[in-house]
Amino acid sequence: MILAKNLYQKEKLEQKPTRDGYGLALVELGKENKDIVVLGADLTGSTRCDWFRDKFPDRFIQVGIAEQNMMCIAAGLSLVGKIPFASTYSVFCPGRNWDQLRVSVAYNKANVKLTGAHAGVSVGADGATHQGLEDIAIARCLPNMTVLAPCDAIETQKATLAAGRMKGPVYLRFAREPTPVFTTKRTPFRIGQAEVLRKGKDVSIIACGPIVYEALLAAEELSKDGISVRVINNHTIKPIDEEEIIKAAEQTGAIVTGEDHQVMGGLGSVVAEVLSKNEPVPMEMVGVQNRFGESGEPEELMKEFKLTAEDIKKAVIKVIERK
Amino acid sequence: MDTKELEKQANNIRKDLVEMLTEAKSGHSAGSLGMVDVFTALYFGDIVKYDPKKPGWKERDRVVLSNAHICPAWYATMANAGYFPVKELKTLRKLGSRLQGHPDRLKLPYIETSGGSLGQGLSIACGMAYSFFKLDCKKNWVWCLTSDGEHDEGQMWEAAMFAGKNKLFNLTQIMDRNNIQIDGYTEDVMPLEPLKDKYEAFGWHVMDVDGHNMEEIIDACNKSKAIFEKPSLIIAHTIPGKGVDFIEWKYSWHGKAPCAEECKKALDELRTLGGKIKSESE
Structure with a gap:
């Protein structure tokens, strides 16, 4: 990649x-x-x-x-x-x-x-x-x-x-x-096709928007503890790339989603819809949990709403325990 | 067509309309009947440029029905104009029909836009008129039919402002001023007057016509094409349910269809022009 x-x-x-x-x-x-x-x-x-x-x-x-x-x-x-x-x-x-x-x-x-x-x-x-x-x-x-x-x-x-x-x-x-800016002009992009940005076998993080970068950071950190994390950039919410999501569930057995959006109806829901029909595996959703936003510095808010690489890391550890 | 022929055509469309609504067992009778004369004038009075054999003809005018619930009148007019067989009207509101309860462009490609949520059509018409006039310098005209009641929607006034700002002279709005909406008289539900002054203040040229007088409707439509640098509004004063005595003026008929017995009564009235002539079937 x-x-x-x-x-x-x-x-x-x-x-x-x-x-x-x-x-x-x-x-x-x-x-x-x-x-x-x-x-x-x-x-x-x-x-x-x-x-x-x-x-x-x-x-x-x-x-x-x-x-x-x-x-x-x-x-x-x-x-x-x-x-x-x-x-x-x-x-x-x-x-x-x-x-x-x-x-x-x-x-x-x-x-x-x-x-x-x-x-x-x-x-x-x-x-x-x-x-x-x-x-x-x-x-x-x-x-x-x-x-x-x-x-x-x-x-x-x-x-x-x-x-x-x-x-x-x-x-x-x-x-x-x-x-x-972590992708390049040469990074592939096709509507409807999720991209695996980092290979991994223990767990997959499926994210969209700038949270994808946080997912990469989390994956890098986790690798130091011997956890192999796949990171998927799911830029197309609809039509959803079912194949890539099912493959991730089959091959890694656990999924974490990440988005700066309500998990209700957002990417978390989308992925859950795909998995529950095809390949149910333990899943954690990083995103906004049924609350409105509030004022603050962007970085403060990312921490307050638990959307940082650190939060994704915790979600990964939690989901692996549930495997 | 001369005036007499137009009136006869309108009467035929009313008959088709009553029959299709009866067959559908639901639909908006009063508003549809009230606008038949305007639809007839537009399609048979040499106002709208169209060719039913070439629905995709690039030079055609665009007709947008913003108060889309009166689409049965539009369907009946289009069928009579040759877009599709009159017998298809009987499929109105039935599963699998091209004639949806509110028009669907993807099912019935002869119409320019789907619709059904009030207050949106005038903005769509603005987009079309803007494209023809300001972007492409084309001569296509945009005719937008609206209702008085839908002027409760704020978006109508957003569109009115936009058309005035951009001097969309190639846009003619014909408002069905029948004074009723579902909950009662428009001036009780949410007063709209003075409509003429309001639109003039928004930069429109406004004309009032008797919405059942072919000559007046056609004259105003032609005048609207001669107005320079302003969009035009024709306020068509209509009688809801026009042509069928027991439906006229009754807002209880806003959203229902005649039963078989009422249909017969209505057809008798339309066939005899209210008892003035013998029925064709006699």
């Missing part, structure tokens, strides 16, 4: 917010396809859509603080041949405009790409109202949807490009804070 150099030395890795990858990819898509249109709802800078807006002002549509309107305008644009990217924070999209997503986009199978930035407690000081923790759950339960939660800025760029090049509605999830 091709990952960054000095992978396990966090301080040596470049740190970038995943949304930066979105901004870069939009410009790239804008260049290659004149049908790409970007919609903003008064959060153009913080969703990195300003990069597209400055390059292609005629194809940027400002809708104001009106996410419901934005979602349906995007549907209308797509129904006459455009490829709209509707961008705002995840609490508003797919949060506030969920019915518009359900009826005008998903039911219509409209070729709309929607993006939820500022997902997770790692958003920090803004607190619970601005930390999207339910977006995966409410997006993935809709038929026709593809749901992506990329792990770093480079993967976000790839995910955005892939979303823009495929047909059908796609939800893309981003974090706010800079996180380690």
Whole structure:
């Protein structure tokens, strides 16, 4: 697996917010396809859509603080041949405009790409109202949807490009804070295909978003105690890569999931759904446990909500005991 | 078609409508009957550009039905316009039918968008109009049908603002102003007036018409195409249940279908134009 150099030395890795990858990819898509249109709802800078807006002002549509309107305008644009990217924070999209997503986009199978930035407690000081923790759950339960939660800025760029090049509605999830860029341009990315980033035989960690890096750190630490941990980057929440998950359960016999999202309805649930039908094995879920976020420094919050490498390590030890 | 022919066409659509609703045993009778004249004017009065033989024709206008629960009237109009066989109307709301209780674009590809959740269609129409006018400089017109009651939804006003801001002159909204919604009269449930002033303040050109007068409807639609730099709103004042005496004005008929006996009574009335002529079947 091709990952960054000095992978396990966090301080040596470049740190970038995943949304930066979105901004870069939009410009790239804008260049290659004149049908790409970007919609903003008064959060153009913080969703990195300003990069597209400055390059292609005629194809940027400002809708104001009106996410419901934005979602349906995007549907209308797509129904006459455009490829709209509707961008705002995840609490508003797919949060506030969920019915518009359900009826005008998903039911219509409209070729709309929607993006939820500022997902997770790692958003920090803004607190619970601005930390999207339910977006995966409410997006993935809709038929026709593809749901992506990329792990770093480079993967976000790839995910955005892939979303823009495929047909059908796609939800893309981003974090706010800079996180380690640990994949490279050469790391494979295909929608629907989970990637094994680290081989292991005792237990598998299946994670999405920047938590994947925490999983790698946990695996590295555990190897010092002789525990062999497989780490799977599950960037595609839907359609879920059942095969890779079942294989992990069969070969390692225990699973830990990791996400900066409610485990209820999130990746934890997704993996549990796959395993319970196919290969039930002991499982632990690292993620937000049925509570709202709160204000604080991102790092403090990651500890408070038990989403760090240390927490993943504890979950691994616990799940191995249950084998 | 001249006015007389249009009226006759509307009457035929009403008959199909009553029969299909009766067969379906559920559906929205009052609103559907009330908008038949507007649908007839749009599809048979040379207003909407369409070709039922080439539903994917690129130059066609787009019709968006935001108050999608009155889709039986739309289905009956489209069947009469040649999109699909009139006999298919009898499949309305049945398992496996292309004619869903609320329209599904994936099942019935002749329509431009699925719908059913109130307040969303005008935004979709805005997206289409924006694309044609601002992005591609194309001449396709967008016709959006809405209801008065759905203006309780805040999103309607978000869309109204957006259309005004962007001067979407290629968008004509026709509002079914029948004054009723499920819980009662619109002005009791949530007052909407003064609708004309409100829309004008949002940058729209507003016209009021008698929603059962073919000439007025057609005239206003044509005028809307001549308005420069503003989206147009035609407030069509309609009678819910129009054409069937025992349904007219009764909001209890908002969401139900006639039974067999009521169907016969309604058809008798429509066939005789309210007793003015002998029934065709006599």
